[in-house]
Amino acid sequence: MAFTSITDQITLLHSQIAATESQLLNLRAQLSAAESRVETARHLEQAYQGGFPAEWIGETLSRWPLSGEEYKRYGRQMIMKEVGLHGQLRLKQAKVLVVGCGGLGCPAAAYLAGAGVGTIGLVDGDTVEASNLHRQIAHSTSRVGLSKVESAYEYLRELNPLPNYERHPFHLSPTTAPDVFSAYDLVLDCTDHPTSRYLISDTCVLAGKPLVSASALKTEGQLIVLNNPPKPPGDPTGGPCYRCVFPKPPPADSVLSCGEGGILGPVVGVMGVLQALEAIKLLTSPSKPSVNGNGISPFEQQESPRASMLLFSAFSSPQFRTIRMRARHASCAACSSMATITSQHLTDGALDYAAFCGLTHPINLLSPQARITAADFARLPRDGSNILIDVRDETQYAMCALRGSINVPWSGSGQKWIETALQKGALPMDVAGRELFVVCRYGNDSQLAVKAIQDVMEGGAGPSGTSVNVRDIRGGFRAWRAEVDGEWPEY
Structure with missing residues (x-):
């Protein structure tokens, strides 16, 4: 009888602990939301009093934190509580790098520019071809033969002249990527080959940058936010990287480009637009106040989210599916405590991404x-x-x-x-x-x-x-x- 009484008491205690933990979790969420509202209100009050941090505005402070043209341009998104004035100022402060000015990069860069991202970097070493035009919306017939970076720059400047556009008209390499990435807060991988995907992901891990990665082929697409939050290698609270999801590259003879496998224009457009959406969500998310009361990067204080991959299939029903991804892999070569990839490996050219992906030599089977x-x-x-x-x-x-x-x-x-x-x-x-x-x-x-x-x-x-x-x-x-x-x- 006494044993039954003790067992009941233990069960009751477990139940009370679970209820208390649930209440504590709810209180923490309320506290985080309250702190965020206080931080937002403080910044807005400073802005209207002319005391907003200058780096958030980037111009001579006046009565309002944004110019009249910016209110007109971005007003439709600023009136949404998900963005607001505070979020718009974050976008204006942000520096985003778009790697690849093709089917993904064109719509992604266009919506980032339209949203008012302050600095947009464009990386691509290719030129515009007629076969690009059915899906790469930033280019036009009159610009066939022009550098894709220059073509996209002309398009974006016409769309919105307010952001600062940085042009990098070359293909990324292990030696150039670290310097380029260091100047930006967030990176979008809009490329179409495993060699560039591994290089971009590795560089983002080492540089501490979140990465929004997407791909599209034929009628299918996929999207994932990687290295978010961007913790140092070995920190398990950081988001997984590309190598965590794909430790080994696909067989070289199974990799198809859009030119080989084909692509439906709206499919790659959908994925590029979703990349811009994820970037805007990351950039406008409110940060928690630091000890001294100053705002900090929204990426530094986020709790590690569970990464998920969004799959899109144009001719399936439903068209969208989500797969939950695991956390950082314990033996990942890039972001784990056992990481073997270092900044020196990138800068000294020790990493051969073509060889890693099995592309050292073109196919040559016959005599x-x-x-x-x-x-x-x-x-x-x-x-x-x-x-x-x-x-x-x-x-x-x-x-x-x-x-x-x-x-x-x-x-x-x-x-x-x-x-x-x-x-x-x-x-x-x-x-x-x-x-x-x-x-x-x-x-x-x-x-x-x-x-x-x-x-x-x-x-x-x-x-x-x-x-x-x-x-x-x-x-x-x-x-x-x-x-x-x-x-x-x-x-």
């Missing part, structure tokens, strides 16, 4: 004898003595194809592709005296297909066990356009 130039192939007779296999997908084949070619899309698996080719008659049983040629868009998948045929024939599993003279057209249809047919569609 010279197993390849033929587009010009040489064009001079061969088309009398049925040779077979041309086009390994592009059905959609690209329908756009443009050489007469008499057989479409057998490369499947990624040599055995499955061989089976499909046999079914379609692209690998006939009687191949004596005939030659096989394989072509693709750029000359990569065609090499894989040729190698698959060679492997099957060498193993004695080919049609009638006959050896086949099979060759790849070097450079694919890009070379065909350059060497043979200048009117071949470029896409």
